[in-house]
Amino acid sequence: MSKEDYEIVMGLEVHAELSTKTKIFCSCPTEFGGEPNTHCCPVCMAMPGTLPVLNEKVVEYAIKAGLATNCEIARNSKNDRKNYFYPDLPKAYQISQFDMPLCEKGYVEITNKNEEKKKVRLTRIHIEEDAGKLNHDDYGRGSLVDLNRAGVPLIEIVSEPDLRSAEEAEMYLRKVKSILEYIEVSDCKMQEGSLRADVNVSVRKRGQAEYGTRTEMKNMNSFRSIVRAIEYESNRQIEVLEEGGKIDQETLRWDDVSGKTFSMRDKEDAQDYRYFPDPDLALIKMSEEYIENIKKSLPELPESRKKRYIEEIGLPEYDANLITASKHLSNLFEKASEICGNYKAVSNFIMTDITKFLNEKELEPDQIPFSGEELGNLIILIDKGTISTSIAKKVLAVLFEAPEDPMKIVEKNGWLQISDEGAIKEVVLKIIEQNQQSVTDYKAGKKQALGYLVGQAMKETKGKANPGMLNKMFMEELEK
Amino acid sequence: MEITREEIMHIAKLANLKIEDSETQKYVNNMKEILNFANTVNEVDTDNIDTSIHAVETFNRFRKDEIHEFGDRDILLANAPEQENGMFKIPKVI
Numbered sequence: 001m002s003k004e005d006y007e008i009v010m011g012l013e014v015h016a017e018l019s020t021k022t023k024i025f026c027s028c029p030t031e032f033g034g035e036p037n038t039h040c041c042p043v044c045m046a047m048p049g050t051l052p053v054l055n056e057k058v059v060e061y062a063i064k065a066g067l068a069t070n071c072e073i074a075r076n077s078k079n080d081r082k083n084y085f086y087p088d089l090p091k092a093y094q095i096s097q098f099d100m101p102l103c104e105k106g107y108v109e110i111t112n113k114n115e116e117k118k119k120v121r122l123t124r125i126h127i128e129e130d131a132g133k134l135n136h137d138d139y140g141r142g143s144l145v146d147l148n149r150a151g152v153p154l155i156e157i158v159s160e161p162d163l164r165s166a167e168e169a170e171m172y173l174r175k176v177k178s179i180l181e182y183i184e185v186s187d188c189k190m191q192e193g194s195l196r197a198d199v200n201v202s203v204r205k206r207g208q209a210e211y212g213t214r215t216e217m218k219n220m221n222s223f224r225s226i227v228r229a230i231e232y233e234s235n236r237q238i239e240v241l242e243e244g245g246k247i248d249q250e251t252l253r254w255d256d257v258s259g260k261t262f263s264m265r266d267k268e269d270a271q272d273y274r275y276f277p278d279p280d281l282a283l284i285k286m287s288e289e290y291i292e293n294i295k296k297s298l299p300e301l302p303e304s305r306k307k308r309y310i311e312e313i314g315l316p317e318y319d320a321n322l323i324t325a326s327k328h329l330s331n332l333f334e335k336a337s338e339i340c341g342n343y344k345a346v347s348n349f350i351m352t353d354i355t356k357f358l359n360e361k362e363l364e365p366d367q368i369p370f371s372g373e374e375l376g377n378l379i380i381l382i383d384k385g386t387i388s389t390s391i392a393k394k395v396l397a398v399l400f401e402a403p404e405d406p407m408k409i410v411e412k413n414g415w416l417q418i419s420d421e422g423a424i425k426e427v428v429l430k431i432i433e434q435n436q437q438s439v440t441d442y443k444a445g446k447k448q449a450l451g452y453l454v455g456q457a458m459k460e461t462k463g464k465a466n467p468g469m470l471n472k473m474f475m476e477e478l479e480k
Numbered sequence: 481m482e483i484t485r486e487e488i489m490h491i492a493k494l495a496n497l498k499i500e501d502s503e504t505q506k507y508v509n510n511m512k513e514i515l516n517f518a519n520t521v522n523e524v525d526t527d528n529i530d531t532s533i534h535a536v537e538t539f540n541r542f543r544k545d546e547i548h549e550f551g552d553r554d555i556l557l558a559n560a561p562e563q564e565n566g567m568f569k570i571p572k573v574i
Contacts, residue, residue: 020545021546022545022546027543027547028547028548028549029549036566036567038553040550040553040556041556042556045556047556056545076533078533078534085496087573134573136572142570142572143569143572143573144569145567145568145569272494274494281541282534282541283533283538285539285540
């Protein structure tokens with residue numbers, strides 16, 4: 001049998017740090033970075049006798065996430081202790097939620113490459129606290145514990161095993177990220193670890209009804225590593241089965257450098273977290289009115305923006321999909337369009353030049369450093385003929401490096417488009433002079449020779465000549 | 481209520497406790513007594529009582545999302561057996 005005879009079955013556990021100002025159970029700041037152990041207090045350091053008090057924003061943000069992903073919101077909920085020993089967990093238990101999560105039974109809709117829609121079901125969304133960070137000392141003799149991150153609020157979004165390929169898993173994760181960004185409950189910076197995913201992977205022969213034994217992979221911090229890890233692990237499982245072996249249910253750590261998974265714990269240590277209700281925390285009861293108010297406060301979600309772009313602005317579905325996939329890109333599009341009034345031009349510029357730049361530099365849309373105003377002003381410069389489209393690409397490259405008003409960039413670099421008739425005529429005559437063969441070709445009916453001459457003139461002016469005027473003037477001269 | 485040596489060893493492992501083989505019988509006996517004591521709860525008639533999910537009935541005790549910095553790292557680290565660069569130093573964890 002071959003790989004194609006197997007189906008991959010996956011579920012994701014997504015952890016997102018909530019963008020509250022303070023931690024989940026104490027008033028320490030959640031800000032990323034900072035000197036070690038300076039965002040700490042006796043509560044998040046688990047000093048004896050301290051008591052946790054739940055941050056109201058954490059509940060609100062988790063419910064927002066639940067409503068935005070079509071979940072049922074619990075009217076009664078509670079916090080439970082999940083017990084395990086690890087040095088980054090000072091209490092030796094994590095306060096999480098066990099059997100009464102805030103949100104349950106939701107779904108997220110993804111659209112695959114063939115424009116087919118698929119609902120990925122969510123089992124639950126619950127709130128919990130993050131752990132601290134272990135560093136290694138200068139001499140490698142010990143580990144150093146920094147608890148700045150301990151107690152930062154997280155939501156864990158658990159999906160049903162509805163995903164069937166690495167591509168679907170990536171689309172699902174991108175969709176979840178985009179929703180959380182739109183409703184502004186998490187900044188979802190994967191590079192800072194504020195969005196992380198664990199993947200449960202199993203394989204089964206096509207047509208087989210029951211699921212195979214699954215493994216859980218941890219430690220993936222980019223879309224690329226998640227896709228690679230899924231491909232590696234599913235292939236590994238298929239190979240084991242093909243050789244007549246059995247899959248062990250285990251937790252694996254993905255190593256991005258070697259491109260392999262490694263076992264973290266063996267079966268004998270099968271997790272037994274001994275959950276029980278945290279007696280230090282009160283129950284959570286949600287009124288209809290409270291939930292209704294949060295529902296009303298939800299901003300426009302990507303699906304709705306997409307619809308608006310297609311129906312009101314007339315963008316193609318593909319473009320609308322790509323732009324609304326990221327709140328940053330969508331906001332950039334809206335602001336720039338508002339400034340320059342040319343939706344089509346902004347969307348085209350995003351779909352071609354900006355997307356190309358992001359792909360080349362392997363950047364995510366939220367790493368775009370320039371503003372919608374700056375992009376809008378760049379489009380205005382193109383529309384007014386102040387710069388050519390080839391110069392616009394250069395301005396874009398500068399905007400990615402050191403964003404400022406595009407006009408300033410143009411002036412500093414002497415990139416103003418040459419639209420002066422006399423200056424253009426001078427260039428045209430010079431190029432004709434230097435390329436007599438092309439002139440002969442053109443007159444003999446080879447019309448593509450014109451393109452070559454225009455190209456030479458562009459080169460001569462370092463891309464600054466107005467292409468429309470160049471074309472026109474070459475034609476005039478050649479037809480003489 | 482019966483409890484086995486294996487269960488005692490499992491619980492000890494989960495609790496990160498080291499128990500010598502010679503001690504297990506003692507803990508088996510102790511645990512049996514504890515369980516038997518706790519089992520008296522089972523004799524209570526609960527037919528007409530709602531299921532409780534928590535020891536206390538209070539609910540919605542929230543905090544506002546406002547920063548109050550504790551601001552004294554030295555005090556927080558004062559009892560650390562070892563520290564380095566403002567962090568707790570512990571035996572190496574891979």
